[in-house]
């Protein structure tokens with residue numbers, strides 16, 4: 001299969017998962033994660049109609065996307081990887097959504113650049129639902145306090161939550177916990193589900209699935 005065929009298969013699987021969950025397929029945004037793939041690999045996926053893409057590094061996205069976006073107006077770019085505060089300006093300038101808001105210093109930097117640049121990317125707070133020490137994200141027991149600080153201290157409009165479940169655990173409880181915390185805070189967006197678990201994420205309410213390998217093939 002080539003990438004347009006894999007994209008079509010993923011779209012079908014999303015539609016099927018939505019039907020099973022009694023959800024409207026239009027309520028799930030497919031973010032095609034193109035990290036490590038060059039413009040030549042991305043072009044066929046754009047040609048197949050995909051218009052929302054995800055990257056995990058600001059520098060890589062900056063090198064690849066301005067030229068692609070000039071050729072293909074209307075593409076939305078999402079940052080799914082962690083963000084250093086000193087790259088907040090570049091991130092706010094380039095991305096339409098940031099899925100990795102997870103600490104006060106970053107909130108402060110984002111608030112400043114959002115005000116300065118007059119651009120308002122859609123913001124997700126990343127949760128570390130497994131409380132894994134090596135992983136980015138806010139531990140679930142600190143989510144309430146952090147979301148309150150986003151609003152009240154930094155004036156950031158948080159639209160949703162994002163999580164990456166631990167690799168060695170069933171993802172469903174992590175998705176369910178993320179959905180529960182979002183519901184409690186009246187947050188409408190849920191960024192959860194990757195190539196291996198997006199159907200489960202959709203059953204549990206995902207509005208954004210971040211899918212790389214199932215579309216572009218294995219990363220080397």
Ligand SMILES: *Cc1c(COP(=O)(O)O)cnc(C)c1O
Nearest residue numbers: 033056080194195210211212213
């Ligand atoms: C790479 C990545 C993805 C996509 O992962 P696949 O397993 O290739 O679908 C999703 N989210 C984040 C944060 C990533 O870094």
